[in-house]
Amino acid sequence: MSIEERIREIIANIVHVEKDILTRESTFKDIKADSLDMVQALVAVEDEYDIEIPDEDAQNFQTFGDFIAYVENHVAEKEKS
Amino acid sequence: MSTEGKVALVTGSGRGIGRATALKLASQGTDIIVNFFRRREAAEQTARDIEAMGVKAEVIRANVGDPAKIDEMFDAIDAKFGRLDILINNAASGVGRSILDVDVKAWDWTMNINARAALLCAQRAAKLMEKGSIIVNISSLGSSFAWPTYAAVGISKAALEALTRYLAIELAPRGIHVNAVAASAVDTEALRFYIREGFVKDNRQATPAGRMVAPEDVANAVAFLCSEEAFMIRGQTIIVDGGTSVAPFIIPKESEL
Numbered sequence: 189m190s191i192e193e194r195i196r197e198i199i200a201n202i203v204h205v206e207k208d209i210l211t212r213e214s215t216f217k218d219i220k221a222d223s224l225d226m227v228q229a230l231v232a233v234e235d236e237y238d239i240e241i242p243d244e245d246a247q248n249f250q251t252f253g254d255f256i257a258y259v260e261n262h263v264a265e266k267e268k269s
Numbered sequence: 270m271s272t273e274g275k276v277a278l279v280t281g282s283g284r285g286i287g288r289a290t291a292l293k294l295a296s297q298g299t300d301i302i303v304n305f306f307r308r309r310e311a312a313e314q315t316a317r318d319i320e321a322m323g324v325k326a327e328v329i330r331a332n333v334g335d336p337a338k339i340d341e342m343f344d345a346i347d348a349k350f351g352r353l354d355i356l357i358n359n360a361a362s363g364v365g366r367s368i369l370d371v372d373v374k375a376w377d378w379t380m381n382i383n384a385r386a387a388l389l390c391a392q393r394a395a396k397l398m399e400k401g402s403i404i405v406n407i408s409s410l411g412s413s414f415a416w417p418t419y420a421a422v423g424i425s426k427a428a429l430e431a432l433t434r435y436l437a438i439e440l441a442p443r444g445i446h447v448n449a450v451a452a453s454a455v456d457t458e459a460l461r462f463y464i465r466e467g468f469v470k471d472n473r474q475a476t477p478a479g480r481m482v483a484p485e486d487v488a489n490a491v492a493f494l495c496s497e498e499a500f501m502i503r504g505q506t507i508i509v510d511g512g513t514s515v516a517p518f519i520i521p522k523e524s525e526l
Contacts (some may be wrong), residue, residue: 224364224378227307231332240330243307 190255191237191263198232199252212253237263272327272495273298276350278342280304280333280390281360284458289484290357291315292322293492299351300325302346306332332359333386334378343393353397355495356372357428359388359407363422363495371421383425384432391436400444403495406433408451408506410514426451430506437504448502450490453510455508456481477513485509 190196192212198206203221210219216226230241233255239262249255270296272343282291283305291301293317301319305312313432323326327349331342346353362382364375387406394404408430411423430449437447454472490509493499508514 222364224375228374228378240309242309244310 190219191260194236195252195259198236202228211246211254212251212256214252215250225236232241233259237266239263241253271297275302275354276302276346276352276493277357278302278304278346278353278390278394279357279359280386281306282357282413283308283315285488286452286455286484287357287359288315288493289488290359290407292318293485293488294355294357294495295319295322295324295326295509297492298324299355300327300474302327302329302348302350304329304333304342306360307513313318332382333390334362334382335386335398336389338394339386339389343390343397347397351397352399353394354399354402356390356398356402357491358390358396359387359405361407361422363419363425365418366421367418368420376422377475379421379425379438380428382427383422387429387432388436391432392414393432394437395443395445398443398445402445403441403520404436404445404447405429405491405494406447406449408433408449410451410453410508410510412451413514414508434504441503446494446500446503448494448499448504449507450494451505451506452482452487453508453512453513454481456483472513476511477512477516480511482509482511484498 194253196210203219204215205219230246233268234241238258240257241258245258249258277294277299279291279301281287282303291303295301301324303316303319304310305328308331312328316328319326328341329345331338333339360382363379366375406429409422409427411419412426412430416423422449430451433447433449440447479504487509490507494502494507
């Protein structure tokens with residue numbers, strides 16, 4: 189499963205929405221996710237890929253596309269090292 | 270009062286009360302394990318400030334709401350220091366909601382971080398502690414009062430205070446001293462999740478001591494509970510609130526302060 193697909197699945201499970209409605213342009217606000225949903229999504233993705241996403245970075249995500257790109261970059265960096 | 274040469278774990282010590290407590294203990298010559306979850310930069314700043322005082326600082330990331338992460342943290346402490354003298358259960362989280370909107374997810378999240386984590390950390394810490402070691406849990410006056418949107422946190426803090434009493438009695442034969450400190454609204458970043466506009470001014474006016482409680486006020490009480498002078502205090506929750514809980518409805522005029 190691609191990182192994008194897995195992140196969509198994780199977010200859909202936490203916020204209780206259909207994953208098909210999540211696009212790279214969607215935001216947490218679009219799917220009415222609250223701050224607890226957001227932090228739980230971050231933690232679940234961190235655990236899934238064994239990476240760290242500090243709040244300082246997460247607060248810059250405008251869309252799920254930003255979130256996915258960040259994770260893709262960090263997973264690629266981790267694999268390189 | 271001295272905790273010189275001791276090793277202390279302060280959970281959630283990147284910011285606020287945890288940071289102030291870590292710095293206070295470090296200023297007394299204590300090596301500090303700085304635990305954080307979401308803000309690495311803040312934790313690393315705390316560690317730099319601790320090292321500037323000439324003691325050791327070790328930064329460990331762990332979500333204390335996750336038992337596996339607590340185990341990993343204590344494994345790391347055991348490997349690095351081989352002992353622990355002081356545990357400050359400070360890390361806290363929660364949701365600002367009316368009690369009718371506290372769902373299972375919000376309840377579990379809050380209880381797991383604010384109450385269960387203190388139990389699990391105390392259980393692991395006790396194995397690394399010798400006679401004379403200290404555990405202090407950081408509570409909140411919201412355990413005894415009902416503040417708007419504070420239900421989930423307030424209930425978890427009531428559980429934490431009960432946990433403090435049970436730990437104090439069951440760990441007393443091993444020479445481990447357990448107490449709690451409960452503050453009223455403390456001027457920290459976390460407070461901004463709960464307060465309405467004008468709260469700070471109203472709070473200051475409603476506090477007989479004339480100002481809001483600062484993180485350092487809580488840290489001073491924690492440091493006292495970590496000292497030999499507090500030997501006979503066990504299972505108690507020390508209130509640091511500038512007098513608000515004694516006179517909760519008295520709002521002095523500016524001119525009287």
